[in-house]
Amino acid sequence: MSDRDGLIWLDGELVNWRDAKVHVLTHTLHYGMGVFEGVRAYETDQGAAIFRLQEHTDRLFNSAHILNMPMPFSKAEINEAQRAAVRENNLNSAYIRPMVFFGSEGMGLRADNLKVHVMVAAWEWPAYMGEEAKTQGIKIRTSSYTRHHVNITMCKAKANGNYINSMLALREAIDSGCEEALLLDNEGYVAEGSGENIFLVRDGIIYTPELTSCLDGITRRTIMEMARSLGYEVREKRITRDEVYIADEAFFTGTAAEVLPIRMLDGRSIGTGSRGPVTEKLQSMYFDTVTGKAPFNAEWLTLVK
Ligand code: PMP
Secondary structure, three states: OOOOOEEEEEEOOOHHHHHOOOOOOHHHHOOOOOOOOOEEEEEEEEEEEOOOOHHHHHHHHHHHHHHHOOOOOOOOHHHHHHHHHHHOOOOOOOEEEEEEOOOOOOOOOOOOOOEEEEEEEEEOOOOOOHHHHHHHHHHEEEEEEEEEOOOOOOOOOOOHHHHHHHHHHHHHHHHHOOOOEEEEEEOOOOEEEEEOOEEEOOOOOOEEEEOOOOOOOHHHHHHHHHHHHHOEEEEEOOHHHHHHHHHOEEEEEEEEEEEEEEEEEOOEOOOOOOHHHHHHHHHHEEEEHHHHOOOHHHHHEEOOO
């Protein structure tokens, strides 16, 4: 990943990909205190366009604010950095990774001289779980790991350290023959996947967990808006794992995962055991929007050139 041609935006400058390095005493590397985003740019007939750039930048700044990390750049500068990372690497479509981290100016939890650094990289990243998963759906399991409690970590922040929990859950799911994990909150209710929000469809109504311990996903917001525009009722509520077992359809949403049908949870088929009609409708609306073919909201696309 580090040994390739290209440019990475680091603290206000585009540097050669191979030279975008930090010291081993980088504070964030030791304690996980940092925040990041996952953003996608899609190929449209007007060139590469970033989907919901402003919303991702706003969430990055909110995450930094929650963790008390003063941002050394403006939102406009970080928007431009993301456009530059795609444009200057000549990418038609891309996954964009902005990250805000503490430097190596000090060590220890009490370090008070730390500088906040920002990097933005972009590279090609095709369908998160392969093309087939988008139509056939994926097999998931309830995790033995509990999702973060709201007073253990900050669930509204997309914080680096939060992803230890995600990686433990995902590894466990993969090792047991599944493609993704379903994490429950500390009270036992459905929270989210390791990097996705979850939706259910039952009797024509769409359900998703409330924003307590799950991330305020930008794809989640997009899908809720699209579903309501199609006339579906969308309810945010507490959901139990067995409500997922008896759902007609279930799917994950996320910038990386996009809209991904879930065909099985804990060995129980969901609905017909493949992508359901509501999932399919929302999925195609999503792809038509992000690629600019039939945008639900053209303002959600920012051209990189
Ligand atoms: N939950 C978690 C834990 C995530 O990491 C992500 C990916 N950012 C999501 C949900 C989905 O968020 P978004 O739609 O903004 O990518």
